[in-house]
Amino acid sequence: MxxxxxxxxxxxxxIQTLFESLNVEVVVPPLNSKRTLxxxxxxxxxxxxxxxxxxxxxxxxxxxxxxxxxVITGGIGPCRFGYYGEVERQxxxxxxxxxxxxxxxxxxxxxxGLAGRIRYLAGAKNSWGKILKTLRFAYLKSVALDxxxxxxxxxxxxxxxxxxxxxxxxxAKVRIAQTMTELGVKETVxxxxxxxxxxxxxxxxxxxxxxxxxxxxxxxxxxxxDPYTSVGIEEELGRLGAEVDRSIYLSGWIGNHVxxxxxxxxxxxxxxxxxxxxxxxHFVGGHGQETVGAAVKFAQEGFDGIIQIFPLSCMPEIVAAxxxxxxxxxxxxxxxxxxxxxxxxxxxxxxxxxxFVDLLERKNIEPRSEQKRGEVLGFGGR
Amino acid sequence: MKIGFPRALFYYDYFPFWAxxxxxxxxxxxxxxxxxxxxxxxxxxxASDETCLPLKLLAGHIQAFKDVDAIFLPRMVSVEADTYxxxxxxxxxxxxxxxxxxxxxxxxxxLNWRKGTxxxxxxxxVFGLQLGKGKADIxxxxxxxxEWQKRYQNSxxxxxxxxxxxxxxxxxTQDLPYSPKGIVPNYDTDRLRIALVGHSYLTHDPxxxxxxxxxxxxxxxxELVQHVKQEEIEVHLLGLRxxxxxxxxxxxxxxxxxxxxxxxIDGIIYLSCFGCGTDAVxxxxxxxxxxxxxxxxxxxxxxxxxxxxxxxxxxxxFLDMVERxxxxEGYISTHGERLDCDSNTL
Numbered sequence: 086m087x088x089x090x091x092x093x094x095x096x097x098x099x100i101q102t103l104f105e106s107l108n109v110e111v112v113v114p115p116l117n118s119k120r121t122l123x124x125x126x127x128x129x130x131x132x133x134x135x136x137x138x139x140x141x142x143x144x145x146x147x148x149x150x151x152x153x154x155x156v157i158t159g160g161i162g163p164c165r166f167g168y169y170g171e172v173e174r175q176x177x178x179x180x181x182x183x184x185x186x187x188x189x190x191x192x193x194x195x196x197x198g199l200a201g202r203i204r205y206l207a208g209a210k211n212s213w214g215k216i217l218k219t220l221r222f223a224y225l226k227s228v229a230l231d232x233x234x235x236x237x238x239x240x241x242x243x244x245x246x247x248x249x250x251x252x253x254x255x256x257a258k259v260r261i262a263q264t265m266t267e268l269g270v271k272e273t274v275x276x277x278x279x280x281x282x283x284x285x286x287x288x289x290x291x292x293x294x295x296x297x298x299x300x301x302x303x304x305x306x307x308x309x310x311d312p313y314t315s316v317g318i319e320e321e322l323g324r325l326g327a328e329v330d331r332s333i334y335l336s337g338w339i340g341n342h343v344x345x346x347x348x349x350x351x352x353x354x355x356x357x358x359x360x361x362x363x364x365x366x367h368f369v370g371g372h373g374q375e376t377v378g379a380a381v382k383f384a385q386e387g388f389d390g391i392i393q394i395f396p397l398s399c400m401p402e403i404v405a406a407x408x409x410x411x412x413x414x415x416x417x418x419x420x421x422x423x424x425x426x427x428x429x430x431x432x433x434x435x436x437x438x439x440x441f442v443d444l445l446e447r448k449n450i451e452p453r454s455e456q457k458r459g460e461v462l463g464f465g466g467r
Numbered sequence: 468m469k470i471g472f473p474r475a476l477f478y479y480d481y482f483p484f485w486a487x488x489x490x491x492x493x494x495x496x497x498x499x500x501x502x503x504x505x506x507x508x509x510x511x512x513x514a515s516d517e518t519c520l521p522l523k524l525l526a527g528h529i530q531a532f533k534d535v536d537a538i539f540l541p542r543m544v545s546v547e548a549d550t551y552x553x554x555x556x557x558x559x560x561x562x563x564x565x566x567x568x569x570x571x572x573x574x575x576x577x578l579n580w581r582k583g584t585x586x587x588x589x590x591x592x593v594f595g596l597q598l599g600k601g602k603a604d605i606x607x608x609x610x611x612x613x614e615w616q617k618r619y620q621n622s623x624x625x626x627x628x629x630x631x632x633x634x635x636x637x638x639x640t641q642d643l644p645y646s647p648k649g650i651v652p653n654y655d656t657d658r659l660r661i662a663l664v665g666h667s668y669l670t671h672d673p674x675x676x677x678x679x680x681x682x683x684x685x686x687x688x689x690e691l692v693q694h695v696k697q698e699e700i701e702v703h704l705l706g707l708r709x710x711x712x713x714x715x716x717x718x719x720x721x722x723x724x725x726x727x728x729x730x731x732i733d734g735i736i737y738l739s740c741f742g743c744g745t746d747a748v749x750x751x752x753x754x755x756x757x758x759x760x761x762x763x764x765x766x767x768x769x770x771x772x773x774x775x776x777x778x779x780x781x782x783x784x785f786l787d788m789v790e791r792x793x794x795x796e797g798y799i800s801t802h803g804e805r806l807d808c809d810s811n812t813l
Contacts, residue, residue, distance in 0.1 A: 130751040132742070162712035163551035165744050171709045172748055175755055193710070365561050367542060367577060370554040398517075400744040404558030407515035410565070424517065 086110065086185075088206065089152035091140040092117050094310035095230050095335055098262045100156075103223040106265070107207050107216065112152040114143040117313035121146055126427050128176050135314060135396035135426055136307040137169050141176065148182060156206065158342065159190030164371035164401055166307075189343075224348060226261060227336040229270045231351035233257045233277050238330065240281045241323025242297035251320065253280055298327040298390070298445050301383030303376045305395040305402050306333050308425060315394050315425065316434045325442045330388070332357070332379030333372060357382065365408050373401030377408050384416035390445045391418060397426040419444065468598070469495045470574065471535035473528035474502070476521050477543055477556070479667035480715075482633060485541070486640045487615030488591075491608040492600055496640045497535055499528040502674035506531050511771055513566035520740040520770055521668045522555055524675060526566035537572035544579040550714040551581075553745055574598075620697070629671055629693060659687035659789055662726035664719055664753070665738030666746075667693065669769060676738060676769060677778050683736075686786055690732065695722040703728075707752075716745040723753045727762045734763035734789040736782075741770035763789045 089112040090100050097113050104111035115121070117139055125142030144155055160167025170188040177184050187206060192198040207216055237254045244250045260273040300322055308314045309331055319329045337350035346355065357378030358368065365377045380391050393409060395402035406422050413420045421441050423434065470489060472482065478498070489496045500506070502524055510527025529538055540560035543552050555562070560575045567573055576594035580587060588609060595605040619632055661683055669676055670691055683689045700721030704711070711717045726732045735757060739746040750766060757764035765785045767778065 130747050132744075132747040133751070134744075134747075159709070161549075163554045163557065165748055167712065168709065168748050171707065172751055174708070175752065179755060188709070365558065367544070367557055369557040370551070373554065373558070398742045398744055398747070400554035401558075403515065403517045403742075404555055404562045406517060407558070407562035407565070 086154050087112050087150075087152045088154045088156055089114055089144065089147035089150075090156045091136075091143045092311065093136075093307055093335075094312065095234070095258065096227075096310070098230060098258065099223045099227045099335070099339070101262065102226055102265075103219055104206075106219040106222065107211050109206065109208065112147045112150045114147040114150075114152075117143070117311060122427050128180055130172075132398055133169075133172075134165065134399050136166065137173070138427060139311075139314065140169065141173060144173070144177060144182065144184065148184075153183065154185045154187060154206075156187050156189060159188040160342075161190075162370060166371070222267065224336065224339060224344070225267060226270055227339050228351045229274050230258070230261055231334040231336050232274050233261070234334070235330075235351070236274075236277050236281060238319065238323070239328060240284075241320070242326045242328050244281065244284050247320075247324050249284070250323070253277065298442065298449075299330065299388045300327045300442075300445070301330050301332065301379065301388045301391045302394065303332040303379045303383070303391060304372075304393045304405075305376075305399050306338055306372050308394045308396055309333060310335060310338075314396070315423075316429060316431050318392070318394065318423070318434065318438065321435060321438055322442070325439065327389075327442055327445075330383070332375060332383075360385075364411055365405070369401045369404045371399070371401030373405040376402060376405040377412065380409055380412045380420065381416070384412060384418045388418065389448070390441060391420045392441070393420060393422045395422075395424060397424050468537075469497060469535050471532040471538045472496050472498050473525055473531075473538070473540075474498045474500070475525040475528045475672070476559075476668050477541065479629070479633075479671045481541075481543065481546065481616070483619035483636050484612040484616035485539070486612075486636050488608045488612035490615075490640050491611040492598065492604060494598065496539075497532070498637060499531040502528070502672055504674075507674065507771065510566070515562070517742070518555065518562070519742040520675060521666070522563070523771065524668075524672070525559075526563055529563060529566045530568060532568075532571070535571075537574045538567060539574045542575060542577045544577055545581040545714070546578070547580055547714050548583075549581070549710070550712055550717060552714060629667075629691075659733045659786065659793065660690060660731055661687045661786070661789070662690040662723075662732050662735045663738060664692050664723045664726065664735060666715055666719070666740075666743075669738045669740055675740075677773055677775050679736075679738065679767070679778065679782070682779070682782060687733075690726065692719055692722040695725055699725055711749070713745045716749045720749045720752060723749075724756060727753070727757050727760050732762070733793055734765070734785065736785065737764070737766045739766060739768050741768055763792060 087110045088104055090097070092114060101111055101113050121139055121142035123142070124145045125138040125140065128141050129138045157170050157173075159170055162168070170186060174184070174186040187202055189202060190199065203216065233254070237250065240250050240253075241247065257273055257277045260276070261270060264270055264273065302309055302319065310333070312319065319331070322329050333354055334350060334352045337352045337354045340346065340348035340350035341354055349355070354372070354375050357375040359378065360381040361374045361378035364381065365374050368374045376393060380393070383391050393402070393406060395406070409420050409422070419441070421437070423437065472478065472485060486496055506527035507524060508527070509530045510523040510525070513530065514523040514526035532538060540563065542559055543556050545551050551557070560573055564573070574597065577590050578587060579590070588606060591609055592602050592605050595601065615636065619636070622632055663670055663680065663683060670680065673680065680689060700718055703721040703724035704717060706724070711720055723735065723737070726735050737750055737753065739750055754764060754766070763785070765781070767781065
């Protein structure tokens with residue numbers, strides 16, 4: 086048995102660790118790329134959302150490396166993702182890929198069924214104690230990854246050389262992926278912190294904004310966690326000199342979705358529904374209510390702008406998007422909505438981001454007295 | 468008190484329940500006029516761009532009310548254990564507040580059968596306080612509402628005419644006399660029999676679907692999802708590895724599956740709308756099954772730009788194809804069995 090799984094941002098590091106510690110052979114599909122999306126789009130239903138198209142692409146690319154079993158999480162709705170496991174299984178079967186599909190969820194609410202599925206994946210040799218210990222370690226890794234990511238968010242607008250910052254991020258990811266001890270994970274986080282601090286003095290001599298714009302990213306979880314899907318929006322904003330924060334981090338999702346709220350993660354998503362109450366008092370599936378709540382929270386914390394991203398036809402986010410104008414009105418914070426699909430182009434998004442950042446920066450420039458008609462004609466007020 | 472009930476979205480499936488509920492409480496319920504151009508245009512102006520046609524229509528219907536004390540927009544979270552409605556139903560009324568005329572009162576209540584009758588009763592009682600009704604009244608109204616809904620659903624099955632049934636209920640709520648038209652559908656064995664599957668708010672709204680039902684009926688006998696009994700739907704859901712968790716989707720998939728296996732049905736038309744999330748999943752499953760069983764199958768996707776001429780051409784082509792297949796028997800060659808295996812356009 087060779088296990089594979091769909092990509093979602095940095096999640097592969099955590100999942101790879103999980104299976105490797107249990108001595109299960111695992112195939113990490115090639116990172117999301119144009120090719121992945123092309124392969125997936127060919128097989129997916131036209132109006133399915135972008136995550137499904139990328140998922141299918143991941144599976145097809147993993148076949149070449151000998152994967153024969155897919156692990157995916159499930160759900161009981163009302164977001165569509167919960168049913169994708171079954172649809173993807175049928176699509177792959179009809180397309181001639183001999184995949185076995187294991188959905189990690191309690192089938193019809195039976196925890197015993199879930200235990201059976203975990204046992205099937207882990208094999209007979211691993212004790213439950215070991216499985217739990219591995220789960221805990223994988224979870225720690227996800228928290229560390231989120232910490233590193235957040236440090237990079239802060240470093241991007243402040244460090245002079247963007248290429249160096251990206252390199253630091255890549256190196257840190259590799260280090261976390263490779264280490265197999267808790268100490269190693271902690272060391273890596275400290276190493277990233279120190280590397281950023283080392284480069285900080287350069288900042289003072291270098292004339293760069295010391296108080297960058299702050300932009301909150303909210304929206305559908307797959308799109309905001311996966312840099313390929315969001316067309317590298319965080320990196321792009323960082324390069325434009327804005328500090329980015331995000332509503333949902335990987336470990337927050339793992340804590341809530343996989344551990345059923347037993348672990349809070351790096352940033353807990355549990356407080357968001359309360360913030361959303363005045364605007365959207367009921368959950369709408371997916372992370373729709375969290376999106377609205379995060380927008381309110383960012384607005385209250387004084388963020389300069391908020392960007393919502395979601396894949397075309399995402400149901401919960403459409404509900405959130407139609408509520409957000411009222412948040413925008415109440416807090417006077419600009420909110421931009423970006424919808425992505427397989428036709429999204431890099432240049433288009435870049436232009437919109439630049440325009441948005443310009444708009445936010447203009448607010449901070451001191452208001453000049455308005456020029457009068459006579460002054461214009463008199464050239465320079467003479 | 469006079470309450471406005473928009474003739475859109477949940478109207479086609481759940482109006483009997485709410486009609487019975489309010490009738491028992493002595494509250495008059497007025498429905499908005501059938502969808503027409505002005506309603507659609509108003510809706511397009513006020514609803515968000517990304518949302519689907521039915522919600523845009525609902526936004527239009529909300530603005531069509533005159534002389535009512537309040538507009539009723541229930542949040543139908545779930546109407547059956549272990550299922551949900553579409554997420555867009557869950558976002559009502561918040562996502563539609565921009566369409567409500569200023570100064571108009573909006574009444575809303577959360578209906579969630581996932582948590583059982585007790586929770587529903589509790590939510591309705593809180594709602595009753597807004598209406599000035601006591602707990603006992605609400606309890607009685609709930610029972611009556613359920614009775615009306617049950618009667619409506621039980622009358623489904625072969626030969627069920629939703630238009631007649633809904634008209635009967637509407638007349639009762641406004642204390643108008645009702646005279647049944649009494650058209651008995653006659654099933655002619657020589658005519659084609661086409662199944663039209665899709666959400667009730669698409670198949671039942673003649674303006675939204677460009678009168679597809681009437682057009683089809685002129686040339687063939689038409690079966691709808693509502694013509695299939697609940698028990699039969701349940702049987703046809705058993706083939707799935709994982710239960711579908713949307714109520715509407717379950718009904719559509721179960722009934723669609725039945726139509727695919729039913730030799731009396733000559734062809735299936737799936738009526739969907741652009742941006743429908745649940746249809747993306749169900750349509751795919753159903754198309755696969757129909758292809759496997761060699762059943763003529765076509766998807767029509769509606770949106771606010773749908774043109775009549777395009778629809779008519781497609782319908783005619785489809786019916787011709789089905790007709791020809793019936794006469795000449797349409798197995799082409801065994802070799803071509805999987806010629807369409809790469810196609811996802813079905």
